[in-house]
Amino acid sequence: MKIGLFIPCYVDQFYPKVAIATYELLQKLGCDVHFPMKQTCCGQPMANSGYAHLTTGCDTNFIANFAAFDYIVCPSGSCTLHVKEHLHDANNEALASQMRKRVFELTEFITDVLKVEMISGNFPHRVGLHQSCHGQRGLKLSQMTELNAPFFSKPEQLLKGIKGLDLVSLHRKDECCGFGGTFCVTEEAISVKMGQDRIKDHEAQKVEYITGFDMSCLMHLEGILKRQKSSIKIIHIAEILNATV
Amino acid sequence: MKNNLEHSEAAAIFNKDVKRVDWHDETLWFVREKRDKAAHQIPEWELLRETASQIKNNVLSNIHDYLVEFESNALKNGIIVHWAANADEHNKIVHSIMEKHGVNQMVKSKSMLTEECHLNEYLSEKGIDVIDSDLGERIVQLRKEPPSHIVLPAIHLKKEDVSETFHEHLGTEKGNNDPQYLTEAARLHLRDTFLTRKVALTGVNFAIAETGEIVVCTNEGNADMGAHLADVHIACMGFEKIIPQRKHLSVFLRLLARSATGQPITTFSSHFKKPRDGKEIHIVIVDNGRSNQLGREDFRNSLKCIRCGACMNTCPVYRRSGGHSYHNAVAGPIGSILAPNLDMSKNADLPFASTLCGSCTNVCPVKIDIHDQLYKWRQVLVKEGHSPLGKTIAMNGMATVLANPMVFDLAGKAGRFVMKNMPALVNNSLNPWYKQREMPAPPEESFREWYKKNGKESKAKNNE
Numbered sequence: 001m002k003i004g005l006f007i008p009c010y011v012d013q014f015y016p017k018v019a020i021a022t023y024e025l026l027q028k029l030g031c032d033v034h035f036p037m038k039q040t041c042c043g044q045p046m047a048n049s050g051y052a053h054l055t056t057g058c059d060t061n062f063i064a065n066f067a068a069f070d071y072i073v074c075p076s077g078s079c080t081l082h083v084k085e086h087l088h089d090a091n092n093e094a095l096a097s098q099m100r101k102r103v104f105e106l107t108e109f110i111t112d113v114l115k116v117e118m119i120s121g122n123f124p125h126r127v128g129l130h131q132s133c134h135g136q137r138g139l140k141l142s143q144m145t146e147l148n149a150p151f152f153s154k155p156e157q158l159l160k161g162i163k164g165l166d167l168v169s170l171h172r173k174d175e176c177c178g179f180g181g182t183f184c185v186t187e188e189a190i191s192v193k194m195g196q197d198r199i200k201d202h203e204a205q206k207v208e209y210i211t212g213f214d215m216s217c218l219m220h221l222e223g224i225l226k227r228q229k230s231s232i233k234i235i236h237i238a239e240i241l242n243a244t245v
Numbered sequence: 246m247k248n249n250l251e252h253s254e255a256a257a258i259f260n261k262d263v264k265r266v267d268w269h270d271e272t273l274w275f276v277r278e279k280r281d282k283a284a285h286q287i288p289e290w291e292l293l294r295e296t297a298s299q300i301k302n303n304v305l306s307n308i309h310d311y312l313v314e315f316e317s318n319a320l321k322n323g324i325i326v327h328w329a330a331n332a333d334e335h336n337k338i339v340h341s342i343m344e345k346h347g348v349n350q351m352v353k354s355k356s357m358l359t360e361e362c363h364l365n366e367y368l369s370e371k372g373i374d375v376i377d378s379d380l381g382e383r384i385v386q387l388r389k390e391p392p393s394h395i396v397l398p399a400i401h402l403k404k405e406d407v408s409e410t411f412h413e414h415l416g417t418e419k420g421n422n423d424p425q426y427l428t429e430a431a432r433l434h435l436r437d438t439f440l441t442r443k444v445a446l447t448g449v450n451f452a453i454a455e456t457g458e459i460v461v462c463t464n465e466g467n468a469d470m471g472a473h474l475a476d477v478h479i480a481c482m483g484f485e486k487i488i489p490q491r492k493h494l495s496v497f498l499r500l501l502a503r504s505a506t507g508q509p510i511t512t513f514s515s516h517f518k519k520p521r522d523g524k525e526i527h528i529v530i531v532d533n534g535r536s537n538q539l540g541r542e543d544f545r546n547s548l549k550c551i552r553c554g555a556c557m558n559t560c561p562v563y564r565r566s567g568g569h570s571y572h573n574a575v576a577g578p579i580g581s582i583l584a585p586n587l588d589m590s591k592n593a594d595l596p597f598a599s600t601l602c603g604s605c606t607n608v609c610p611v612k613i614d615i616h617d618q619l620y621k622w623r624q625v626l627v628k629e630g631h632s633p634l635g636k637t638i639a640m641n642g643m644a645t646v647l648a649n650p651m652v653f654d655l656a657g658k659a660g661r662f663v664m665k666n667m668p669a670l671v672n673n674s675l676n677p678w679y680k681q682r683e684m685p686a687p688p689e690e691s692f693r694e695w696y697k698k699n700g701k702e703s704k705a706k707n708n709e
Contacts, residue, residue, distance in 0.1 A: 009647065012692045013657045014685040019692035023700075035696045038650035046647075048601065050623035050632060051640040057648025137603035145281065146559065146607035148290040172274070176561045180600030185677040187598065189257035192681040193266065193565050194600075223682030 003033045004069030006103065008079045009041035011215050018215055021242040022075040022106055028242070029114055033073075036065035044082040048181045052086065063089055063096060071113065072103040075238045077135020077214050080105040084139070105139055106238055107155045107213055117157070123240050124164030128207040129155060130198065130221065131174040132214035141213065145174050155213055155237055162240065168205035175201075179220040195224045202232065209235045249572035249591070252598040256566035269401065270564040276397075277558040279507025280608065287499075297496050298612035301549035304487055305539065311454040311487045312530065318457025319528060322519040329531045332362035335481065338529050339364060339446065340371055342479055348443045354461070354468035355379040356448030357395050357552055358481050358531060360574040361587075364446075376438045378467040380431055387414045393568025395575055396505045396554035401567050435467070445471035449482035449528070450514075450551070451497060455490045458518035459528065462501060462511040469515050480517065481529045484536075485548040497551060500610035504553040538586045543621045547582045549611040556605035556615055562598055571595060578605035582618040585626065593631035596622035654693070661687040 003026060007019045019035075026033045042062060043055030062083065066072045074080045083103045089096040110116050135141045142153035159167055178184070178194025185191075199221060202210050208231075212218050215236055222234040250258070260266055284290045304311060316326050329335035335358075343351065351368065353359065353375055365375050365386070377386045381398035385391065387410050392398030399407070404422045411417040417430045447468040451460040459480050461468045472478040488497065494514075502508040520526040539545050557563045557577030568576035573584040573592060578599065584592035596619045605615040626632060646652050664671050664687040672679050697703060 007692055009653070009657075013661060014687065016688050016690065016692035016695050020695060023696075034702070035693070035700055037693060037696070040650055040653040041647040043644075043647065046640050046644055048620065048623070049636070049640060050597075050627035051637075051644070052624050053628070054640055054644035057644055061648055061650065133600065133602035133604075137607065144604075144607055146604060148285050148287070174604075176600050176602035176604070178561065178600060180602075183597070183600050187253045187256065187562070188677040188680060189253070189260040190562055190565050191600075193260055194561050195682075197270070197565075219685055220682065223678065223684065226683035227681060 001032060001070050002068070003031045004066045004072045005033050005035040006039065006042075006066065006072050006074040006079070006083075007035065008074065008076045008215065010219070011075065014219070015215050015236070018075055018236040018238055021236065021238040022073075025106075025238055025242040026073065029110065029116060031114075034069070039065040042079045042082045043086070044079060045181055047082065047086055055086070056088075056090075059087055059089060059096070062087065063092075063099065066099060066103075067095060070102065071109065072099065073106055073109045074103065075106045075213070075236060076216070077105045077132050077139050077141060078216060081134045081138040105135055105141065105213060107158055108139060108141055110241075111154045111157060118161035119158055119241050120161055120163070121241070121243065122163045123243065125208045126166045126168060126206060127159070127209045127211055127240075128168050128170060128202040128205055129159065130177060130202075130210055130212035130214075130217055132212055132217045133174075133176050135213050136174055142174075158241060159211070159237070165240070168202075168207055170201050170205060172198075172201055177217045177221055179217045181216075184220055191220070192224065195220050199224060199228075199230070199232070203230075207232060209233050209240075211235050211237050211240055213237050250570075251594045252566065252570050252572070253594070255570035255572070256562075256598070259567045259570055260565065265403075266565055268403065269567060272400065273558045273564045276506060277555075277608075280504055280555055280558065281507075283503040283507040283509065287503075293496055293500055294610055294612055297500055297551075297610055298549065300488060300493050300496065301611050302546070304489065305485070305545060305548055308484065308487065308539065311489060312484060314454040315452055315457055315487055316530075318455070320457070322457045324457065324519065324526045324528055327527060327529045329529055329533070331533050332531075335362045335529055335531045335533065336364050336367040339479055339481070340368060340373070342477065342527055343368075343373055343444060346444065346477055348477075350374045350376075350442050351444045351446055352376050352378050352438050352442040352471040352475065353446040354448065354463060354471055355382055355398070356446065356481055357392075357574060358448060358483050359446070360392060361483075362481075362531070362533065364481075376435070376442070378435055378438065378465075378471055379463070380428065380465060380467075383431060383435065384410060387411075391569070391574065393576060394554060394557055395552050396557075401569065439470045439474050442471070443475055444477045444479065445475035446479045446481065447472055449480050449486050450501070451488050451494060452482055452486045452528070453489075453491050453494075454487055456518065458491075458516050460494065460514060460516050462498070462514050464506075464508075464512045466513045469513055472515075472517065476523075477525045477527065478517065478520070479527045479529065481531065484530050484532060485550075501551055501553055504555040504608065504610040534587050538583070541586070543625075544582060544586065544618055546613055547579070547586075547615075547618060549613050550579055550583075551611055553610055555608040555610065559604045559608045560599075561602065561604070562600065566598070571598070578615045578619065579613070582613075582615060582622060585622050589626060589629055589631055593626045596620075596626065654691075657691055661691070 043058030177198045178191040384399040393401040450462045563577040581595035603616045
């Protein structure tokens with residue numbers, strides 16, 4: 001089973017430690033992981049801004065980099081969802097459609113494909129989980145509060161196995177943080193207000209760390225936390241799971 | 246063309262008063278939580294939503310036949326039916342009924358359609374005095390404001406604001422903010438209106454093809470009070486309000502109030518089937534862009550909407566930007582997918598007033614894929630040329646960089662170099678990110694640089 005590691009462009013540039021943690025974690029779980037060097041971006045920034053017609057270059061590049069792998073794994077719900085919903089190839093749509101089914105977000109790959117139910121380890125801290133919307137509502141990584149349906153949560157399931165990790169219960173369990181791609185600059189006032197409000201919920205639970213499965217939301221929250229000179233730290237779920245395997 | 250602030254500009258202004266924004270957000274979140282409680286008490290909730298969605302899909306696919314059936318049954322019942330292609334025709338029809346009866350006063354209960362058609366302004370120009378009888382609507386009417394929410398028209402106002410308004414217009418005591426006192430004042434004022442008006446206008450929640458009757462849902466009973474006391478009842482409806490059979494109400498009435506406010510059912514769900522002797526009922530069926538929307542494959546199912554407002558209450562952007570920032574009769578997520586159909590140029594900003602979080606789609610009682618339609622409208626608006634030139638240039642540049650691995654690598658290195666060595670170029674007031682957030686700290690090396698040295702391919706090479 002050959003796995004292509006799909007690292008979001010901004011994670012590659014700004015959060016290499018998240019990519020390293022993902023790479024190491026998958027290796028520890030026994031996977032044959034490769035990072036295709038010529039990958040760039042899935043094209044989501046353009047598509048969500050209304051310029052999906054400009055993403056063919058990204059699609060072509062993505063397919064060239066990842067076509068050879070059995071699975072494509074990404075430590076981001078949002079980028080995964082974009083590929084799952086929008087990867088196309090005018091010359092070989094059959095391949096694109098097949099690849100859309102082979103791309104997985106990291107935690108769902110661990111629970112659903114690797115069938116790992118628990119990762120044992122140690123992270124003795126009070127942690128709040130931010131449910132990024134595209135992963136949660138798009139990929140259905142966890143049940144959504146709006147629905148009258150049984151509870152499940154793939155990331156929580158993995159975090160619950162970690163010794164010492166005190167996962168808090170938030171007042172608004174799955175409210176958006178306001179990142180929203182280009183929304184974070186085009187609607188700056190609302191974006192920041194949403195982020196500040198999310199942080200208040202975590203603060204009220206006295207968390208030491210906010211974790212999640214999407215670094216973009218966490219980057220936005222981190223920017224606000226740092227401006228507020230808060231002591232709360234941001235950590236991607238891959239970093240928690242990797243530190244403790 | 247554009248005389249409104251863009252959503253982002255209006256939202257930024259709304260956000261200057263942090264306390265009020267927090268209050269607005271928490272009040273609507275409270276309604277969302279009530280909705281959750283009500284929805285979670287019914288084991289078959291998701292099945293109800295699915296059923297409602299399928300009934301509405303059937304309606305949209307057979308709308309012509311259902312409308313004809315409805316009209317013929319309504320005529321048999323003695324109702325007078327009018328058809329209006331657009332807002333102007335709708336307004337003229339309503340006015341002509343007033344003229345026919347020689348009446349220049351009207352009492353009106355809540356109708357978002359008449360907001361959409363700007364009926365109040367039209368009638369007022371013709372010298373007709375309209376009084377809105379829904380309490381929230383009356384408050385915003387006195388203030389000469391549009392409603393900011395389709396179910397809670399005055400939700401942007403606090404009781405202090407209402408007290409101020411009533412003091413000015415109804416002569417209540419200055420500074421008396423007691424809700425009961427203020428409601429009593431409104432009640433007395435409206436009682437007189439109900440007793441004297443000869444023409445009452447109401448909206449329509451459901452129009453039943455099978456029976457030719459209409460159903461109007463209110464909590465205040467104001468639609469009933471108006472319609473029962475007047476000689477002429479005018480009911481205005483968008484053509485999508487049709488449902489096939491009366492039994493389908495058992496699905497929609499259960500969903501409507503639970504989704505809207507968390508109540509099991511609206512206080513009044515009144516059926517109007519035939520006029521009493523000597524009285525008249527008129528129904529005005531309005532298109533106003535709906536057949537156009539019906540023809541847009543990606544957007545047609547927005548016409549399933551039953552106007553419960555659940556998508557507004559759950560929308561984190563709506564809660565923090567207020568209804569007026571959407572500059573459209575229907576605000577929030579549903580408004581943002583309906584408005585571009587009416588005028589793309591004027592409403593091009595609205596589909597972008599969302600993070601695409603998807604909560605709206607999940608609460609929608611008729612399962613409209615609201616957030617997917619927001620995404621699709623963005624594509625349409627850009628293709629139709631409603632995007633600023635600067636954005637198009639930036640997006641083209643971005644697309645070029647991201648499609649070329651070499652350029653991407655170089656640009657990344659250059660970007661991180663600038664952030665590290667010339668942070669003022671990034672951390673300045675021209676960068677909207679930096680206004681209230683720090684930029685991420687640029688690392689020494691990117692992941693691909695690390696991987697070149699530490700990845701398994703290079704390790705394998707080193708071991709050779």
